[in-house]
Amino acid sequence: xxxxxxxxxxxxxxxxxxxxxxxxxxxxxxxxxxxxxxxxxxxxxxxxxxxxxxxxxxxxxxxxxxxxxxxxxxxxxxxxxxxxxxxxxxxxxxxxxxxxxxxxxxxxxxxxxxxxxxxxxxxxxxxxxxxxxxxxxxxxxxxxxxxxxxxxxxxxxxxxxxxxxxxxxxxxxxxxxxxxxxxxxxxxxxxxxxxxxxxxxxxxxxxxxxxxxxxxxxxxxxxxxxxxxxxxxxxxxxxxxxxxxxxxxxxxxxxxxxxxxxxxxxxxxxxxxxxxxxxxxxxxxxxxxxxxxxxxxxxxxxxxxxxxxxxxxxxxxxxxxxxxxxxxxxxxxxxxxxxxxxxxxxxxxxxxxxxxx
Amino acid sequence: xxxxxxxxxxxxxxxxxxxxxxxxxxxxxxxxxxxxxxxxxxxxxxxxxxxxxxxxxxxxxxxxxxxxxxxxxxxxxxxxxxxxxxxxxxxxxxxxxxxxxxxxxxxxxxxxxxxxxxxxxxxxxxxxxxxxxxxxxxxxxxxxxxxxxxxxxxxxxxxxxxxxxxxxxxxxxxxxxxxxxxxxxxxxxxxxxxxxxxxxxxxxxxxxxxxxxxxxxxxxxxxxxxxxxxxxxxxxxxxxxxxxxxxxxxxxxxxxxxxxxxxxxxxxxxxxxxxxxxxxxxxxxxxxxxxxxxxx
Amino acid sequence: xxxxxxxxxxxxxxxxxxxxxxxxxxxxxxxxxxxxxxxxxxxxxxxxxxxxxxxxxxxxxxxxxxxxxxxxxxxxxxxxxxxxxxxxxxxxxxxxxxxxxxxxxxxxxxxxxxxxxxxxxxxxxxxxxxxxxxxxxxxxxxxxxxxxxxxxxxxxxxxxxxxxxxxxxxxxxxxxxxxxxxxxxxxxxxxxxxxxxxxxxxxxxxxxxxxxxxxxxxxxxxxxxxxxxxxxxxxxxxxxxxxxxxxxxxxxxxxxxx
Numbered sequence: 001x002x003x004x005x006x007x008x009x010x011x012x013x014x015x016x017x018x019x020x021x022x023x024x025x026x027x028x029x030x031x032x033x034x035x036x037x038x039x040x041x042x043x044x045x046x047x048x049x050x051x052x053x054x055x056x057x058x059x060x061x062x063x064x065x066x067x068x069x070x071x072x073x074x075x076x077x078x079x080x081x082x083x084x085x086x087x088x089x090x091x092x093x094x095x096x097x098x099x100x101x102x103x104x105x106x107x108x109x110x111x112x113x114x115x116x117x118x119x120x121x122x123x124x125x126x127x128x129x130x131x132x133x134x135x136x137x138x139x140x141x142x143x144x145x146x147x148x149x150x151x152x153x154x155x156x157x158x159x160x161x162x163x164x165x166x167x168x169x170x171x172x173x174x175x176x177x178x179x180x181x182x183x184x185x186x187x188x189x190x191x192x193x194x195x196x197x198x199x200x201x202x203x204x205x206x207x208x209x210x211x212x213x214x215x216x217x218x219x220x221x222x223x224x225x226x227x228x229x230x231x232x233x234x235x236x237x238x239x240x241x242x243x244x245x246x247x248x249x250x251x252x253x254x255x256x257x258x259x260x261x262x263x264x265x266x267x268x269x270x271x272x273x274x275x276x277x278x279x280x281x282x283x284x285x286x287x288x289x290x291x292x293x294x295x296x297x298x299x300x301x302x303x304x305x306x307x308x309x310x311x312x313x314x315x316x317x318x319x320x321x322x323x324x325x326x327x328x329x330x331x332x333x334x335x336x337x338x339x340x341x342x343x344x345x346x347x348x349x350x351x352x353x354x355x356x357x
Numbered sequence: 358x359x360x361x362x363x364x365x366x367x368x369x370x371x372x373x374x375x376x377x378x379x380x381x382x383x384x385x386x387x388x389x390x391x392x393x394x395x396x397x398x399x400x401x402x403x404x405x406x407x408x409x410x411x412x413x414x415x416x417x418x419x420x421x422x423x424x425x426x427x428x429x430x431x432x433x434x435x436x437x438x439x440x441x442x443x444x445x446x447x448x449x450x451x452x453x454x455x456x457x458x459x460x461x462x463x464x465x466x467x468x469x470x471x472x473x474x475x476x477x478x479x480x481x482x483x484x485x486x487x488x489x490x491x492x493x494x495x496x497x498x499x500x501x502x503x504x505x506x507x508x509x510x511x512x513x514x515x516x517x518x519x520x521x522x523x524x525x526x527x528x529x530x531x532x533x534x535x536x537x538x539x540x541x542x543x544x545x546x547x548x549x550x551x552x553x554x555x556x557x558x559x560x561x562x563x564x565x566x567x568x569x570x571x572x573x574x575x576x577x578x579x580x581x582x583x584x585x586x587x588x589x590x591x592x593x594x595x596x597x598x599x600x601x602x603x604x605x606x607x608x609x610x611x612x613x614x615x616x617x618x619x620x621x622x623x624x625x626x627x628x629x630x631x632x633x634x635x636x637x638x639x640x641x642x643x644x645x646x647x648x649x650x651x652x653x
Numbered sequence: 654x655x656x657x658x659x660x661x662x663x664x665x666x667x668x669x670x671x672x673x674x675x676x677x678x679x680x681x682x683x684x685x686x687x688x689x690x691x692x693x694x695x696x697x698x699x700x701x702x703x704x705x706x707x708x709x710x711x712x713x714x715x716x717x718x719x720x721x722x723x724x725x726x727x728x729x730x731x732x733x734x735x736x737x738x739x740x741x742x743x744x745x746x747x748x749x750x751x752x753x754x755x756x757x758x759x760x761x762x763x764x765x766x767x768x769x770x771x772x773x774x775x776x777x778x779x780x781x782x783x784x785x786x787x788x789x790x791x792x793x794x795x796x797x798x799x800x801x802x803x804x805x806x807x808x809x810x811x812x813x814x815x816x817x818x819x820x821x822x823x824x825x826x827x828x829x830x831x832x833x834x835x836x837x838x839x840x841x842x843x844x845x846x847x848x849x850x851x852x853x854x855x856x857x858x859x860x861x862x863x864x865x866x867x868x869x870x871x872x873x874x875x876x877x878x879x880x881x882x883x884x885x886x887x888x889x890x891x892x893x894x895x896x897x898x899x900x901x902x903x904x905x906x907x908x909x910x911x
Contacts, residue, residue, distance in 0.1 A: 127638050130590070142623070142631075145621060300465045301465065302462070302464030304461075310458050532753065533770070535719055535721065535753060536773055
């Protein structure tokens with residue numbers, strides 16, 4: 001029982017951090033509130049990445065494809081059908097004639113994300129980890145290419161606008177909380193535990209009959225569902241979207257968030273998502289030109305990318321387990337044992353433990 | 358569209374991708390590092406050609422090679438050397454980060470719109486023109502440079518001391534070091550060669566189409582990396598063949614697709630990739646009986 | 654004297670230091686100790702055996718001499734000079750050669766190429782002419798199969814190749830890790846006889862083996878290692894004393910410790 005309670009306690013810090021960002025977000029100006037909402041949506045995307053990458057140890061560059069699918073599906077389906085023909089004259093009739101509510105669109109986004117992830121995963125998850133990671137680019141490229149040019153399903157290369165802006169601060173909080181809870185449940189499910197065991201020691205896991213590829217496929221699909229959902233949240237937050245917004249750059253930024261936080265834990269995903277998102281927001285402001293006290297700063301375009309790239313590379317080199325050490329934060333260890341002064345040594349980090357013999 | 362022409366063009370582009378693949382596969386072979394930042398070497402050489410376009414062509418080319426080689430060496434020295442004992446997933450993320458950081462540098466220095474490296478565009482003139490077949494000089498240059506560099510790499514690996522040490526290190530790095538193979542020397546050599554390959558790719562690509570953008574090298578690197586996975590990333594030969602195959606396919610489909618559907622070229626290429634991976638997950642050119650199970 | 658300068662000065666006053674000195678060496682893998690503060694030394698021209706059960710720390714001891722194991726305490730000295738912090742390849746190039754467990758030949762390269770790699774660490778300064786050995790004479794097989802892929806050789810042939818490769822660096826200290834492991838009895842005999850010859854040429858040898866009796870017989874001294882510690886020292890005369898060997902091997906905790 002106590003072990004189970006310990007685990008549930010580990011879910012608290014990520015949830016509390018998400019709620020805290022929401023609470024602080026209510027106290028700031030309207031413009032800053034939008035930024036806080038954006039941070040929470042980013043956290044949802046990073047959690048989606050974490051469900052696959054964190055549990056399997058396989059780096060995927062393809063999850064943003066499912067964010068894109070979710071974003072465009074939710075966007076296209078919630079624009080009022082009266083304006084669709086003017087915005088997107090080529091649309092298939094059944095898409096043009098139907099519109100759904102924002103909430104329904106989030107469900108649709110998750111289902112589509114899961115479905116495409118499952119289909120792609122059947123092929124990709126049979127590869128070994130490194131090859132699978134690289135091959136996920138194929139999914140990203142195909143999804144990007146099709147969304148960009150197929151005007152029967154979306155706006156093509158044009159910007160998709162007039163999307164209901166229904167993701168407010170609390171909707172984003174709820175979305176991120178939902179993703180965190182699902183990620184937590186998966187991480188402690190049988191499949192999640194087997195996948196994590198296989199990440200540490202693949203030969204041993206295979207030896208006891210764990211079908212790694214099958215569990216990877218499941219995690220990939222679940223990650224696709226959450227990524228689709230996060231894409232839906234994203235599109236309803238910003239109200240308009242282009243295919244370039246959900247492509248390589250977002251892949252890079254969200255991967256940076258996961259790596260900086262620590263890709264082996266949910267806590268790492270949430271912390272990294274929050275920190276790098278805020279960094280990103282404020283650096284972009286400086287790029288646009290802003291005054292910090294008496295000094296006016298106007299960073300050249302690209303500075304944000306450069307700084308985040310350098311931060312990410314430094315973290316990977318100096319602290320490969322991220323700033324959280326890829327561990328869950330356990331409130332019990334934090335509060336309870338402190339006064340005894342017993343240093344409960346955490347388990348050694350997963351990477352690079354040399355094998356004896 | 359003449360099929361001979363289509364084929365020759367495809368072989369030309371295949372050679373360029375094979376050069377990208379060699380640069381990537383050598384480093385992967387020696388230190389199990391998937392170098393996303395390889396594309397930035399290509400971009401760096403490309404921008405060198407932009408800056409040096411007024412200089413005599415041989416000087417500009419020499420500068421491009423020099424810049425790519427120095428940058429390759431620096432990357433290893435500053436960043437990747439510290440990751441020698443890290444897991445492949447960790448190094449993959451690190452090279453991805455370095456790639457984006459460098460892309461940002463190009464963006465800051467040269468802007469997003471691209472600059473023209475217009476010094477070899479005379480190579481776009483037709484060299485041979487018979488019976489509907491037009492073979493341009495640039496295609497011949499791709500074939501020639503590709504063939505020469507492929508041959509030179511093979512000779513280097515098979516006929517020189519450092520080449521033998523590189524092959525030994527690729528097979529079993531620890532055993533090689535126990536014999537006195539210097540890790541630093543072997544790895545530096547691999548990065549220097551990959552720099553030369555990157556510069557050659559930049560020169561050939563700008564001769565065909567002189568616009569250099571911040572993502573000039575990244576896109577071709579992603580495609581070549583996927584090609585390496587398709588070919589079989591564990592061996593230099595299969596990886597190079599995979600690179601060639603994806604360049605070949607890209608050019609071939611580009612010519613075969615009806616012009617209205619040509620925008621879907623990336624989808625077509627990557628869809629074929631996924632199908633091939635579904636059928637042969639160990640690699641298209643990997644020997645029979647090879648398995649993916651060895652390394653997950 | 655062709656010795657390194659520091660060692661040469663020392664040698665004028667005191668007798669030459671042992672070729673290999675292991676001084677309170679401790680090795681841990683992720684906090685788990687594998688070698689616990691062992692000390693012993695090997696003098697010039699000696700052959701010392703290190704025997705013990707699986708997981709005793711024997712291979713780890715050899716790897717830490719080569720700078721390829723996480724040493725957490727103590728140090729290794731070769732010819733009086735500490736190897737602390739030196740890289741594996743530099744140690745190999747200073748005249749220490751290891752024939753690793755499992756041979757680690759390069760199966761994709763030819764026999765000749767494998768041998769060529771052995772020559773990388775050869776120092777042509779004539780400092781150790783005593784270790785000049787014609788490996789082609791010692792192992793005719795490596796000459797015969799020069800152009801074959803090393804992976805196509807049998808296990809015994811691969812072992813001979815591995816030893817030949819190590820000898821080509823002209824080591825003055827040769828470390829061998831279970832050279833008889835997994836070999837047919839007739840091949841084991843070839844390997845042992847080669848070791849005798851190598852030793853006769855004056856190469857200093859540290860031999861790790863699981864075959865206790867023959868090692869004790871062959872070596873000038875043998876140490877029994879268990880659980881990361883040296884439990885007993887045996888002389889060749891004790892090779893027939895099976896009881897002593899087995900006690901040292903298995904039941905050592907009771908009497909082996911002070």
